[in-house]
Amino acid sequence: MKKVLSLLLVAAMVIGILAACGGKEAAETPAEENKQEETVGAKIEVKEEALNDVKVEGDFAGQDIRVFIFAQEHEKTVYQSLIDKFTAQTGANVTFEVTTSDEYGQKLLAYKAAEDMPDVFYVGPEAVAANVNDGYLLPLDDYVDAAVVNNLWGTVASAYRYDGKTAGNGQGSLYALPKDLSTFAFAYNKDIFDAAGVAYPDPANPYTWDEFVEVCKKLTIDKDGDGEIDQWGCANALQWALDAFIYTNGGHFLNEDYTKVVIDGQPEFVDAFQFFADLTCKYGVTPTVEQDTALGGYQRWLDGQIGFYACGTWDVGAFMDKNTFPYQWGLCGWPTGKTGVSMTRNGSVGFAVSKDSKVPEAAAKLITLFSTDLEGQRVLSGETTGASLQIPNIMDYAKGDFKAKIADGTIPYGDNVDVIFNYIEGTDKYRGLFVETNYTYNADWWSEFLSGGYEYVLKGEKTAAEYCHEVQPAMQAALDNAIELQKAAEN
Amino acid sequence: MNKKPKFKMSAMAKREERWGLIFVAAPAIGFVLFMAWPIIFAILTSLTKWNGSKGFAGMMSKYCGLDNYVKLFQDTKFWKTVLTTVIYLIGIPVGMILGLILAMGMNRKIPGVRVLRTMYYVPVISSLVAVSILWAWVYNYDYGLLNVIIKTLTGHHGPNWLGDEILIKVSMIIFMVWKGLGTSIILYLAGLQNIPRSYYEAAMVDGANGWQKFKNITLPLLSPVTFYILVTTLIGGFQVFVEVQVMTNKGGIGYSAATIVYYLYEKAFESYQLGYASAISLVLAVIVFIITALNFKVQKHWVKTID
Numbered sequence: 001m002k003k004v005l006s007l008l009l010v011a012a013m014v015i016g017i018l019a020a021c022g023g024k025e026a027a028e029t030p031a032e033e034n035k036q037e038e039t040v041g042a043k044i045e046v047k048e049e050a051l052n053d054v055k056v057e058g059d060f061a062g063q064d065i066r067v068f069i070f071a072q073e074h075e076k077t078v079y080q081s082l083i084d085k086f087t088a089q090t091g092a093n094v095t096f097e098v099t100t101s102d103e104y105g106q107k108l109l110a111y112k113a114a115e116d117m118p119d120v121f122y123v124g125p126e127a128v129a130a131n132v133n134d135g136y137l138l139p140l141d142d143y144v145d146a147a148v149v150n151n152l153w154g155t156v157a158s159a160y161r162y163d164g165k166t167a168g169n170g171q172g173s174l175y176a177l178p179k180d181l182s183t184f185a186f187a188y189n190k191d192i193f194d195a196a197g198v199a200y201p202d203p204a205n206p207y208t209w210d211e212f213v214e215v216c217k218k219l220t221i222d223k224d225g226d227g228e229i230d231q232w233g234c235a236n237a238l239q240w241a242l243d244a245f246i247y248t249n250g251g252h253f254l255n256e257d258y259t260k261v262v263i264d265g266q267p268e269f270v271d272a273f274q275f276f277a278d279l280t281c282k283y284g285v286t287p288t289v290e291q292d293t294a295l296g297g298y299q300r301w302l303d304g305q306i307g308f309y310a311c312g313t314w315d316v317g318a319f320m321d322k323n324t325f326p327y328q329w330g331l332c333g334w335p336t337g338k339t340g341v342s343m344t345r346n347g348s349v350g351f352a353v354s355k356d357s358k359v360p361e362a363a364a365k366l367i368t369l370f371s372t373d374l375e376g377q378r379v380l381s382g383e384t385t386g387a388s389l390q391i392p393n394i395m396d397y398a399k400g401d402f403k404a405k406i407a408d409g410t411i412p413y414g415d416n417v418d419v420i421f422n423y424i425e426g427t428d429k430y431r432g433l434f435v436e437t438n439y440t441y442n443a444d445w446w447s448e449f450l451s452g453g454y455e456y457v458l459k460g461e462k463t464a465a466e467y468c469h470e471v472q473p474a475m476q477a478a479l480d481n482a483i484e485l486q487k488a489a490e491n
Numbered sequence: 492m493n494k495k496p497k498f499k500m501s502a503m504a505k506r507e508e509r510w511g512l513i514f515v516a517a518p519a520i521g522f523v524l525f526m527a528w529p530i531i532f533a534i535l536t537s538l539t540k541w542n543g544s545k546g547f548a549g550m551m552s553k554y555c556g557l558d559n560y561v562k563l564f565q566d567t568k569f570w571k572t573v574l575t576t577v578i579y580l581i582g583i584p585v586g587m588i589l590g591l592i593l594a595m596g597m598n599r600k601i602p603g604v605r606v607l608r609t610m611y612y613v614p615v616i617s618s619l620v621a622v623s624i625l626w627a628w629v630y631n632y633d634y635g636l637l638n639v640i641i642k643t644l645t646g647h648h649g650p651n652w653l654g655d656e657i658l659i660k661v662s663m664i665i666f667m668v669w670k671g672l673g674t675s676i677i678l679y680l681a682g683l684q685n686i687p688r689s690y691y692e693a694a695m696v697d698g699a700n701g702w703q704k705f706k707n708i709t710l711p712l713l714s715p716v717t718f719y720i721l722v723t724t725l726i727g728g729f730q731v732f733v734e735v736q737v738m739t740n741k742g743g744i745g746y747s748a749a750t751i752v753y754y755l756y757e758k759a760f761e762s763y764q765l766g767y768a769s770a771i772s773l774v775l776a777v778i779v780f781i782i783t784a785l786n787f788k789v790q791k792h793w794v795k796t797i798d
Contacts, residue, residue: 290654294632294634295633
């Protein structure tokens with residue numbers, strides 16, 4: 001008995017010690033834009049009076065609503081002000097819990113495990129299916145006016161629909177209202193173009209890949225004459241930028257029903273990935289892999305070393321802040337491959353209502369306010385703060401006042417804001433889309449691509465074709481596992 | 492049949508017994524709540540495909556038997572992290588040898604020895620996250636201290652310490668040795684100061700030289716300390732996580748720096764496969780348990796005490 005006890009104790013010690021290790025946490029929803037948002041240096045102040053005109057209808061006296069989201073300080077101020085108006089006018093009590101995007105996922109997981117879900121919480125398009133299958137999301141069709149939904153961008157309203165089979169294809173019930181809809185456009189540093197005597201890109205006609213390489217070569221120079229390149233045509237972080245090359249070339253990671261990884265031997269994919277790598281290892285118009293590990297592309301862009309760099313809608317506030325980015329800049333399209341259409345990724349996070357909420361009507365009213373209140377949107381899109389962090393969710397306002405305020409300088413913005421609208425709405429030259437991880441149960445198959453050693457392709461030590469051939473089995477195994485997990489969740 | 496004699500307890504004895512039970516109850520309840528139940532819970536979780544939803548009932552509804560374990564043993568990525576974790580253990584003997592050498596140096600009466608001891612101990616009491624960030628900068632390809640020194644001395648650019656599958660492991664080992672050195676030094680110092688001087692005096696009388704004294708007195712009498720350091724650093728070595736999370740980008744090039752616990756973390760908190768992650772944690776616990784048990788088994792052949 002003593003031996004058994006001591007064995008148990010040793011086992012307990014070992015597991016206890018193991019359990020004690022922990023560290024930085026991750027968000028459940030990838031919410032890529034929010035992760036990157038935190039690199040922004042602009043300080044944004046929100047004036048309380050900006051929200052004076054908010055009107056809410058409804059009597060929810062005595063009803064308790066618990067809200068749990070992640071937000072930055074200025075967003076928190078906006079939402080808190082909206083909550084104050086909501087409680088004053090409807091009589092509801094709102095508990096507002098805010099965390100960081102890094103900690104959000106784990107805290108929400110804890111609430112799920114403890115069966116103590118908040119009434120209102122964030123969900124990304126990629127997590128809609130899983131959350132609906134697990135019984136966490138309330139369909140909003142009966143709670144939100146059709147007029148409100150019709151005035152949202154079509155892309156984002158579709159993204160939060162789920163018909164029980166495939167999420168994000170515009171079919172089925174609506175499960176969330178967007179906190180935002182972002183897009184990952186391309187920007188150029190006008191000062192670098194001027195210094196090199198190169199004409200600015202034409203947003204009406206995005207470059208072909210060949211044209212892009214030629215322009216980048218002109219911008220890649222040794223400025224101080226020490227024999228080392230210190231200004232590059234572009235810099236691309238693969239995990240965010242590769243899609244823009246794959247999709248424009250007609251390539252894709254998965255088959256149509258998202259059950260098979262199809263990159264091995266797919267010319268559209270392999271050629272696009274090879275071109276992406278060639279920008280580094282063949283044409284030398286980006287920092288090398290080594291240089292990129294020393295100082296990332298984002299920092300180099302802010303430091304004026306890069307001609308072209310990605311610009312998310314959330315970046316605009318920072319890029320317009322002269323302390324952060326003291327250069328003139330404009331927006332343009334990502335260069336185009338075989339399809340001739342410039343493509344990029346859109347992103348979003350949405351406000352959802354818990355299916356177990358005892359106050360669904362009040363909660364739905366509150367998220368409608370968060371998502372589509374005009375005054376709130378004026379603040380978040382930069383009209384009253386001078387720092388734009390998102391495109392307004394309300395289409396009428398976005399296309400009307402918002403654009404007019406950019407034109408008259410009230411909202412500081414880079415040149416060619418239409419590029420953003422083009423990606424969001426889609427034109428014959430532009431298209432934004434939700435990447436394929438949004439349509440699978442988890443993104444493990446994509447993590448396999450990232451952890452398989454793609455850097456060797458960027459270094460020129462391996463071809464894109466070889467890498468795709470090598471990494472596809474691991475990606476497929478991860479996807480198979482995701483499908484299995486989805487089935488387990490559905491049962 | 493013999494009947495057990497009945498003892499009638501006095502009121503005071505009963506009261507004492509009650510208090511005794513209350514005192515015992517505190518650690519017993521603590522053990523059940525914070526040790527036994529989590530272990531049982533982890534075992535149960537490892538038999539499911541639970542993603543954290545719907546509490547305990549939700550977990551048990553996703554029962555899948557030993558599927559997670561079968562998958563784990565076929566999971567090449569897991570075995571890659573096991574190998575990397577084992578490679579990192581190379582740092583343990585290196586750290587112990589260095590620790591012993593430095594402790595012997597600091598065991599002498601030399602000026603400034605206290606300052607030296609303090610300096611070596613600073614990394615131990617520093618935040619692991621903070622020093623990991625610091626070392627990530629030391630290893631930085633263009634601006635890192637290490638490569639600046641290399642360039643100054645040789646005129647050539649140093650290597651990409653954190654961007655190469657082999658060098659990243661070397662870099663991590665160097666960091667771990669640096670971080671753990673202070674503890675080894677302090678423990679060895681204490682051990683050295685516990686060895687009676689008379690042993691060395693007797694050896695001197697017998698004509699023993701320095702090496703013989705070290706080999707026949709110092710080393711054997713430090714063996715309990717060595718054993719303690721070995722066991723605790725081995726357990727710690729299997730738990731490496733923070734360094735990898737902070738110093739590498741997603742486990743390093745080709746996942747070459749990722750450890751078992753890093754993989755476990757990714758599975759649990761990035762893709763929410765709590766069942767699979769629990770299976771990893773239990774396999775890890777078994778590995779650590781076996782190695783610790785082996786250490787205890789073998790120690791009687793080499794650990795000596797003054798008695």
